[in-house]
Structure formats: C-alpha cells, structure tokens
Ligand code: B16
C-alpha cells in the first residue's frame with residue numbers, strides 16, 4: 001500500500017540540470033577540461049563536491065582541497081545567478097498537479113534532494129509549503145546512491161520504507177531508492193534507468209490512478 005511519495009527535485013520537479021550544466025561547463029572551460037552534455041549525465045543526483053571530482057577526473061587534473069572549495073563555490077555562484085532568475089513557470093509539466101492530487105488522497109509527500117540549494121529553489125517555484133517533510137543536501141552526510149536521504153524522508157513522515165514510492169531521474173537516485181527498500185518510478189529514459197521498477201517520461205497526464213495501475217499488473 002502506498003502511504004508516501006518521495007520526490008527528487010532536480011530533473012523531477014524542475015529542470016535545473018540545464019543550469020547545473022551551464023555552470024559546470026563554464027568552470028570546465030576555465031580549467032581547460034572538455035565537458036559535454038553526455039558527461040553531464042554523470043553529475044545528476046551527485047553532490048556538488050563529487051561533481052567537481054568527476055570533472056577533474058575527466059580532465060585528469062588535480063587541485064588542492066582549498067582550490068576545490070574555491071572552484072565549487074565559484075560554480076555555485078554562477079548556478080545561483082540562474083536560480084535567482086527562475087520563476088514558478090519552470091515547474092515541470094504536471095508535477096505540481098500530481099503532488100496536489102496525491103496529497104488530497106491522504107498520501108504523504110516528502111522532498112529527497114541532494115541539493116543544498118533546495119530551499120531556495122522551492123521558494124522560487126512557490127511550492128515550499130507543498131511538502132510534509134523536506135530532506136535535502138543540508139541534512140544528509142551520505143550522497144545518493146546511499147539511501148540516507150530517502151530513509152530520513154520516510155522516517156520524518158513516519159512511514160515504513162516498503163510503503164514509500166520514490167520518483168527519481170538519476171541513476172544514483174534510483175539506486176538510492178532501491179537501497180532504501182522502496183518502490184522507484186524513474187522519470188526519463190527506461191534504458192538509462194533500468195533499475196527502476198517503472199519508468200515514465202514525466203508527470204504530464206500522469207494521475208494517481210496511473211500510479212496505482214502500475215502496481216496492479
Ligand atoms: P547543489 P537532486 C542534485 O539534486 C542534482 O541532480 C545534482 O546535479 C547536483 O550536483 C546536486 O543536487 C547538488 O546540488 O550544488 O545545489 O547542492 O537531483 O538530488 O534534487
């Protein structure tokens with residue numbers, strides 16, 4: 001029985017991946033590292049510092065810890081410039097409607113994001129009051145695929161993991177949900193998210209009845 005739904009933020013509720021990409025690309029250019037949209041897939045759901053490590057590995061570059069912090073901060077400033085300009089119309093189609101529908105049916109709703117900027121993003125999208133619990137990059141110590149972010153969400157909602165459904169767009173995030181013992185609905189490409197229990201293209205036209213049907217056959 002579904003008692004709670006946990007939502008990833010970037011790539012599920014809003015397409016901030018494009019802003020992350022632009023900001024990392026700028027930094028990679030500065031470091032003389034070539035960085036493509038394909039490489040960007042590796043960064044989805046991964047923390048800021050780990051994302052930097054992945055880029056440095058791509059370019060076979062080493063930096064001191066101080067330099068790493070400085071570059072990560074620089075990337076974040078470029079990213080934030082975009083986020084401050086973001087408006088509620090950048091919510092992905094159908095996401096808000098789906099969350100409102102499941103809430104009305106009594107299902108609890110939590111956010112489970114790796115982003116330290118999640119509170120600001122929710123504010124920009126005017127949906128900060130929509131969640132019964134919010135767990136983001138400021139509260140977790142272990143990054144996805146570790147299940148910590150989703151287990152904390154379930155415990156805040158006082159729902160057992162087996163009664164939770166996670167919506168995720170990233171490979172690391174799907175793994176985190178499965179590691180938490182939860183059902184996972186992938187958002188995006190079925191081939192990429194092959195570990196998810198089901199994959200849907202997005203929330204457009206997706207209703208609670210569709211979610212329930214997925215588990216009836
Ligand atoms: P920040 P999610 C993740 O958010 C993004 O997918 C990932 O690309 C990003 O590096 C990470 O947040 C950290 O973000 O730099 O804002 O703390 O998909 O887990 O909602």
Ligand code: MG
Pocket residue numbers: 008009010011012044045168169170173
């Ligand atoms: Mg994501």
